[in-house]
Amino acid sequence: MTEHFSEYRQSLIRALQEELEAAGSIPVEDIASQIRDIGFSCSMCGSCCKRSGGDNRVFLTSADLELLESCPACPEDAAVPMVPDGMDMSSASSVLEHLFEFDIDIKGRLHTFGWMLKRKDCGDCFFISEDGSNRCSIYGNRSMLCRTYPFYIEGGKLQTSECEGLGNGISYEDSLVLAGYLVERYITEIKDTILLYENFEEIQSSAESVEVFNKNLSDGVLAFVVHDCTGMSIFSRKLFM
Ligand code: SF4
Numbered sequence: 001m002t003e004h005f006s007e008y009r010q011s012l013i014r015a016l017q018e019e020l021e022a023a024g025s026i027p028v029e030d031i032a033s034q035i036r037d038i039g040f041s042c043s044m045c046g047s048c049c050k051r052s053g054g055d056n057r058v059f060l061t062s063a064d065l066e067l068l069e070s071c072p073a074c075p076e077d078a079a080v081p082m083v084p085d086g087m088d089m090s091s092a093s094s095v096l097e098h099l100f101e102f103d104i105d106i107k108g109r110l111h112t113f114g115w116m117l118k119r120k121d122c123g124d125c126f127f128i129s130e131d132g133s134n135r136c137s138i139y140g141n142r143s144m145l146c147r148t149y150p151f152y153i154e155g156g157k158l159q160t161s162e163c164e165g166l167g168n169g170i171s172y173e174d175s176l177v178l179a180g181y182l183v184e185r186y187i188t189e190i191k192d193t194i195l196l197y198e199n200f201e202e203i204q205s206s207a208e209s210v211e212v213f214n215k216n217l218s219d220g221v222l223a224f225v226v227h228d229c230t231g232m233s234i235f236s237r238k239l240f241m
Helices: 003-023 028-038 062-069 092-097 144-148 172-199 209-218
Strands: 079-081 110-113 115-117 151-154 157-160 221-228 231-238
Touching (some): 003 172, 028 172, 062 079, 144 172
Parallel strands (some): 110 221
16 A cells, blocks of 8 residues: 555544544534424435435445344345446446446456445335335334435534425424434444545556456456445346346
8 A cells, every 4th residue: 555545544534533523522402403493304205215316325334234134124135335326236238337437456346335225126225115105114224314314414514405305394302313313324424434444455456457347247247346344345246148
């Protein structure tokens, strides 16, 4: 690892550690009060879970991965590598379209950061019901992002994503629960990112990397290396060409 990269990484880690310290003193009551001012009640439109609603990738924290592992209703591959918005990892043409967004190593593997929830072939979340009710089949085990949508905290400040449920009334109790989840999610994400940087191993690539990737793909093999808070994991899948 070059000295320059190592210094850069240390500076990122120091900035995150400062953010983590500040996150620990965010008053949950203040966040809850802001949520009440904005207002929110889920209208069950399903937009955040469906591909038709836009970017519906559900990023998973380390806590979410543990929850999925203990969830009896979840398949083993409920968590898949985080891929660019719009990429369908079961389609070779879609993978090729997004290839420029990846670092490829000498074994032809695509490097990515973190995990997301599995999606159906149509691009909707794997866990949204098929009966039109838009219910979540793993509601009690849903991820931190799902629990807190359409809110998130960035740089210590409450932010919102697009959602038709914003502006609706919310009770004092529900706002407090939601605010508690939000702060927990924010802290977990910072901790995960610090560990990701600490455990990150530089990607070994060469002029032949793309050629090796193309050879693997023509053999129907798509392999990812996922960098996360625990280090690196390999994820492979067969593609039918
Ligand atoms: S896990 Fe549930 S709440 Fe989250 S995106 Fe999927 S269906 Fe929606």
